[in-house]
Amino acid sequence: MLVHICCSVDSHFFLEKLQHDYPDEKLTGFFYDPNIHPYSEYQLRLLDVERSCKKLGIDLLEGEYDYENWLQAVRGLENEPEKGARCEVCFDKRFITSAKKALEIGENKITTTLLVSPLKSQEQLKRVGDAFHAKHGVEFIAVDYRSGGGTQDQSRVTKEEQLYRQDYCGCIFGLTMQRDQQDKLMDEMFSPISNATLPASIEERLAMYKRRMELEDAGVEYKIIREKFLNYRQLNFKVTEGKNKVLPAYALSYSTLPRKKAQGKIEFESQNVHYFNREEIKFISLDYFNELCQTQYQEIHELIFNPPSLEKELKIREIISGSNYDLSPIIVLKSLLDTKLDIYLDTKTYEDVKEKLIIL
Ligand code: SF4
Structure with a gap:
């Protein structure tokens, strides 16, 4: 049959x-x-x-x-x-x-x-x-x-x-x-241009279920548990100088902008962090990002197409904001400008459940 x-x-x-x-x-x-x-x-x-x-x-x-x-x-x-x-x-x-x-x-x-x-x-x-x-x-x-x-x-x-x-x-x-x-949110359909594995995505689950097969083959005992957490997806992001000049820029994960748009200027700088005069937005240079992340990106495009792991990004967010729960936009630019900038950032943060593999 x-x-x-x-x-x-x-x-x-x-x-x-x-x-x-x-x-x-x-x-x-x-x-x-x-x-x-x-x-x-x-x-x-x-x-x-x-x-x-x-x-x-x-x-x-x-x-x-x-x-x-x-x-x-x-x-x-x-x-x-x-x-x-x-x-x-x-x-x-x-x-x-x-x-x-x-x-x-x-x-x-x-x-x-x-x-x-x-x-x-x-x-x-x-x-x-x-x-x-x-x-x-x-x-x-x-x-x-x-x-x-x-x-x-x-x-x-x-x-x-x-x-x-x-x-x-x-x-x-x-x-x-x-x-x-x-x-x-139909987050199953998100497929980032960077090919990064997003939290609680199908790709993350696929890697975990492959890993469990390896553990089973090796005779290691494990359990798959579920955990509640705050998930995040970035739908759209752009920084422009004036109305039309798009600047290469990268927004760290968990950057949120409730009104999706902000216009303003960088007001001051403290310890390599540049503070915008609107919506708690912070900017850092690519050099400072490299220093914190121990990476060697030459251009923002490299960062966009091959970002570091989410864990590394969260560490950087914690260093900059001093908190694990910070949701302010943190934006990386090749070099900082003192002209007027327009930020467009459309994201979703939402309560979600993910599966996790633990070894017994
Ligand atoms: S996958 Fe097939 S059976 Fe399931 S809802 Fe779609 S059409 Fe119906």
């Missing part, structure tokens, strides 16, 4: 149950989910599915990440709610490809781990699966592992196995609606 897999939280429990209920069946996992966006999230879910299948001794095949085809398939249905018409097309696409894969490897039965997801309609899945059986002759096995306490058992397994728990279904359209309803 070919088992289409959407994520480890659904697949680990589901595959264990299948192994128990179909002891004579050779199960092959098939990770085919081009609906998952962004690609780093796809990689993260795949990584955890690989770990889960390895633990259960199940072979795993990876389908093609044909995201553009998937987008074409759901075109016009972008604004459909979850469990609506877009999801039906999304299931269809994944079923059809899974069924073709089943035929290709000589299997005549398929099922999907989507059947255990409380967010999915079993009826909808069954309808799509049965229609497919009638047309292509590949039998859809619609097991119900949700009722009779199944959902609770699944949560227990998820916790015991420390599986990666994503908090959205997968596609950008569902995610957009979810974040709108939650009135939450």
Whole structure:
């Protein structure tokens, strides 16, 4: 039987149950989910599915990440709610490809781990699966592992196995609606030009889940815990001299400007920190930044495209402001000017939760 897999939280429990209920069946996992966006999230879910299948001794095949085809398939249905018409097309696409894969490897039965997801309609899945059986002759096995306490058992397994728990279904359209309803920033979609790993980003999680695989291979005991913290994203930043002359500038992380705009002049300097006459803004030169950070940036562009770690930036902020909780803008310029400057800074600071790996 070919088992289409959407994520480890659904697949680990589901595959264990299948192994128990179909002891004579050779199960092959098939990770085919081009609906998952962004690609780093796809990689993260795949990584955890690989770990889960390895633990259960199940072979795993990876389908093609044909995201553009998937987008074409759901075109016009972008604004459909979850469990609506877009999801039906999304299931269809994944079923059809899974069924073709089943035929290709000589299997005549398929099922999907989507059947255990409380967010999915079993009826909808069954309808799509049965229609497919009638047309292509590949039998859809619609097991119900949700009722009779199944959902609770699944949560227990998820916790015991420390599986990666994503908090959205997968596609950008569902995610957009979810974040709108939650009135939450869609920070999954941030991708800085510097390629820096942002706090609590998918990239940070991906690195952590890779690390846990290394620890497991080395037999080191660990736990993944959750921590509340103040997160930050920079959406837009610019410093101009006059209205139009843009100056190369870098705003340290956690720089915030509530009104997003400030106009003024540097008023005075004390111990290499230059104080602006508006909005508690501070400026430092690139040389002083290099001194504090022990770096050798020659130009601001180098700093923009290859910034130091967040930890280093926070240390600099602490040295300059004397506080861990400072949110004032700290701006680095190649050299300081005493002319009128315009600052545009659009950011978000928000309470967030991140996962952390601790060694026991
Ligand atoms: S919400 Fe989930 S099932 Fe529905 S279209 Fe998006 S990824 Fe597919």
